[in-house]
Amino acid sequence: MxxxxxxxxxxxxxxxxxxxxxxxxxxxxxxxxxxxxxxxxxxxxxxxxxxxxxxxxxxxxxxxxxxGESDPQAIVDLPKDVFKVNGELQEDLLVEGNVIPLQDQNGSPLQAVVLEVGDDTVKMDFNHMLxxxxxxxxxxxxxxxxxxxxxxxxxxxxxxxxxxx
CATH class of the missing domain: 3.10.50.40 (Chitinase A; domain 3)
Known part of the structure; x- marks a missing residue:
């Protein structure tokens, strides 16, 4: 068949x-x-x-x-506060190239790649890795x-x- x-x-x-x-x-x-x-x-x-x-x-x-093509709008700067757990910044997560599991507003799982770590913000890429x-x-x-x-x-x-x- x-x-x-x-x-x-x-x-x-x-x-x-x-x-x-x-x-x-x-x-x-x-x-x-x-x-x-x-x-x-x-x-x-x-x-x-x-x-x-x-x-x-x-x-x-x-x-x-x-x-699909890579969407420039899916690359965003997030405040570092987003990565605090119990008030502590998860420094070990914030490494360029790291893939971090996050959730969108609806609680659906997302993955984003750390592109750049700034002083107060982290540049994240939410495009599908492929x-x-x-x-x-x-x-x-x-x-x-x-x-x-x-x-x-x-x-x-x-x-x-x-x-x-």
Whole structure:
């Protein structure tokens, strides 16, 4: 069976960005997803359509089909007070290049990278770490099956490789 909309695909992948390995999976732990519902970045999914189990792939995804371009408005100066816990500044967190887990106004988790530490403020980049980057995926299609009615209605995979209640 070929990968197409409303199939469930299991693939192994290695993701390289600018020549560096970012993530990798193998057959014991493949990436399993419902195709055609926007779970994956568009450039990855579109280029897998039509491939069958056992087929290897090598695809490049440009930023506009991946995590988008880097948004200059997502780079902000935060007052150092934000990084105080019980009144103490978390100096060890505030290191350039550090990724700090934060929360937005709604309490949703965010990650931001420390770009620069000033006297009173910290310049933080809230862009997705892969924004503005060209992504290079290589891997193999492990399994393809038809999605169930329920999976299509819920918009995600159930059972093995999916989520469990």
């Amino acid at each position: 070929k990968i197409d909309k409303h199939t469930v695909a299991s693939v192994t992948y290695a993701l390289e960005v600018e020549g560096e390995m970012v993530e990798q999976t193998d057959k014991s732990n493949p990436l399993t997803f419902l195709v055609g519902v926007g779970m994956m970045i568009p450039g990855f999914e579109q280029q897998l359509v039509g491939k069958e189990p056992g087929e290897k792939y090598d695809i490049t995804v440009q930023p506009e089909d991946g995590y 924004a503005g980057k060209t992504l290079h995926f290589t891997g193999e299609v492990v399994e393809v099956r038809k999605a169930t009615e329920e999976e299509i209605n819920h918009g995600h995979v159930h059972g093995p490789g999916g989520h469990h209640h």
